[in-house]
Amino acid sequence: MWVNLTPVEVLLVEDNAGDALLASQVLAEAPIPVKLHIARDGAQALQMLGGECLKPDVVILDLTLPEIDGLRVMESYHPVDVPIIVFSASRRESDKLLAKALGAAEYIVKPSDLKDFREAMWGMVQRWGGRNRGAAADGAKVS
16 A cells, blocks of 8 residues: 655656657556656656756666667666666567666566556556655766
8 A cells, every 4th residue: 555645756768759658648547646757868868867856766767769778878877776677678688687787676578568568667666666765866876
């Protein structure tokens, strides 16, 4: 049961407009309050994460991104208390292993079914969004 009414701050890094819109709609209906921020490419994500305004509770990161891909984002952003969840269409074992080696808390292959997509999004936010609530992500470093 979710008792905290403070919205979970989620940064979704997704270049596919359809997936971003679907995620937005799905999270608007989540059983817990969510405030969604969207970065359309890796460069924008790093800019947002390096600023003072956004301290997400969780980052949901696609791998195939323009400008800077998801793996390079993970190489540059080193969160202390912010889990990074890779949410990608890639089923390659090498991508999964590298993402985990770079610090991904979880790797989820994007489902094509709407019900499964919704359950995956809600699950990520519920599993990871409430961790370290109230703890500052000041130790996160963007290099």
